[in-house]
Amino acid sequence: MSTYVDGVSMRGQRSNLLACGVVAALVLPAAACAGQTTSDDDGKVKITVAGLFPTTQEKNRQAFLNEVKAFEKANPTVDITPTESKWEAKTFAARLAGxxxxxxxxxxxxxxQGLIKRRQIAEITEEMKRLPHVADFDQRALAPATGQDGKVYGLPTSMFALGLIYNRDLFTKAGLDPDSPPKTWEEVRTAAKAISDRTGLPGFAQPTTNNTGGWTLSAITYTYGGRIEKEQDGSFVPAFTEGPTQRALEWLAAMRWQDKSMGTQHLRNAGDLQQDFAAxxxxxxxxxxxxxxxxVTKFNGDPKLFGVxxxxxxxxxxxLTGGSMAVVNPKASAAQREAAVKWIDHYYLRPRYDTTVAAQRAQADASDKVPVGMPRVPFYSAAVSGPIQEVERKNANVPLDNFKxxxxxxxxxxxxxEPPVAAQDLYAALDTALQAVLTRAGxxxxxxxxxxxxxxxxxxxRAQQ
Structure with missing residues (x-):
């Protein structure tokens, strides 16, 4: 259940656990598209870039346009046309062909990975090598867009990694140490029972609807060494019955029916749980x-009780990690590829290695009362990401110790x-299994x-036809 965020500013990172990855695309006029023309009579390289915020997000939109102007000033031979277009799997192939x-x-x-295999995005290895701090990239951030040939076909713009959110106040009431949360699922089970026994509240909650149950169950499956989808004879097939997913469900069932530490309401989605957690x-x-x-902003929760x-x-x-990658049209010319990678660096990567830019954006977010200082998955090694973190924390308005x-x-x-094929269908199917296990004893x-x-x-x- 990827939550697609801009990766630059927390303005674009309002949590939305219900976002399901695929959103409507805007079809652009052909005259504005890559691959048709590299330059006009003025000699400038023409590129189009997705990611422009809609008019309903005025501050974000203007900030994006300001960055376009700043980039064009620093790169006077490049002319950028921004669009509001967003990824849509169903229309991608037609838009590319057209x-x-x-x-x-x-x-x-x-x-x-699928786009690489189908040669639907451009290789940008050489262009990337000319970027600042290329040797400092965290390979985990590059891995989703690195081909089997070792070449790079995209750069990260945002990444998140699932964790365990816990109520520090309930931990204290249950005699648990809020500064030493569980590291294993068995420890989670023990803590959940303690919370339930001492407070009468659910010690652990699991969503089961709107695909959010299957999404989180997939993450738990990964920690058991499994997958929910595998490649077999050249096609992807479900892997629910291979063992790890069953063990994850057995763990949940034990808490639900033996320990009775999960409450009795089990037809809820992640948003429902967020609201109850904040309360x-x-x-x-x-x-x-x-x-x-x-x-803190939507549900008015107490910042002090939030632990992760x-x-x-x-x-x-x-x-389980999610987010987005910036990739380049395979029809782009060499000049367009170079300009495209420079733009990706300017807008998405600089805030992750340039302390001046990071400070400016953190200050702007703090002034808008947007949470600043929360942990993010780093794009770079600690030598680069560490100073950025320090800069952001100088403007922090969140309880930093709670995130340690x-x-x-x-x-x-x-x-x-997430699974590369029909992820949302997989999650929906797992929702039904979760509902059965958590609502029906035995x-x-x-x-x-x-x-x-x-x-x-x-x-x-159908998805692979």
Whole structure:
């Protein structure tokens, strides 16, 4: 369930755990498209770039346009036309074939590998090598758009990694140490029972609707060393019944029916849980650190009770990551590719390595009372990302100590992206299995997972035709 954010400013990172990755695209006039013309009579390189905020987000839109002007001033031979267009899997191939795709466009982390195999995005390895701090890239950030040939086909614009959100106040009331949250799922189970026994509130909550149940269950599956989708004989098939997902469901069932530490309401989505969490009614749940934004701005939650740790493990240090990558139109000329990568660097990467730019943007966000200082998945090594973090924390308006367990744990985790084919269909199928297991005592977990696989198989087949 990727939440697509701009990766530059927390203005664009209002938490939205319900965002399901695919959004409507705007089809642009062919005359404004990459690959048709490199320059006009003025000799300038013409490129189009996606990512312009809509008119309903006036401040974000103007900030984007200001960056376009600043880039063109610093690069007088380049002329940029920004668009509001967004990724849409169903229309992508037609837009590409019709010459209607921007020179630079954003795709969710699930997409680059398929686009690389189909040669639908440009290789930008040489252009990337000319960027500042290229040797300092965190390879986990580049991995989603790195081909099997080792070449690079995209650059990160935003990334998130799921963690464990917990109520520090309920931890204290249950006799638990809020500065030492669980690191394993068994420790989560123990903590959940303690919270439930001492307070009467659910110690752990699991969403089961709107695909959010399958999304978080996928993340838990990764920590058991499994996947929910695998490649078999050249096609992708569901992997629900291979063991790890079943063990994850068995763990949830034990808390629900043996420990009775999950409450009795189990037909809710992630947004419902966020609201209850902000009201102090839930001990723990799986979410992203950016949930803090909604916690304080949308649900009026107490900042002091919000705690976040890295996603617990069942033997594998892993977490589900999402976000977006900036990629380049395969029809772009060499000059357009160079200009495109320079733009990606200017708008998306500079705030992650240039302390002056990071400070300016952090100050602007703080003045707008947007949360500043929350942990982010780094694009670069600690030598580069560390000073950026320090700059942002000078403008922090969040309880920094509450995020330390997450920062310490996520650094050692393997980042696993969402399933590359029909992810939302997979999540929906897993929702039904979760609902059965959490609402019906004694449900046959293996049978429910088999039914879920049978349910989703046609969708996977259609998506690969």
């Amino acid at each position: 010459g209607q795709l921007e020179t630079v466009f954003l795709v969710p982390l699930t997409e680059p 102090g009614k839930i001990g723990m749940m799986v979410a992203t650190p950016s949930t803090y934004g909604d916690h 740790a890295a996603l617990p493990s069942a033997g594998t240090l892993a977490t 367990p997450y920062e310490q744990g996520v650094a050692a985790q393997q980042f696993m992206t 449900a046959d977990i293996a049978a429910e997972l088999r039914k879920a696989e049978e349910k989703v198989q046609p969708a996977l087949e």
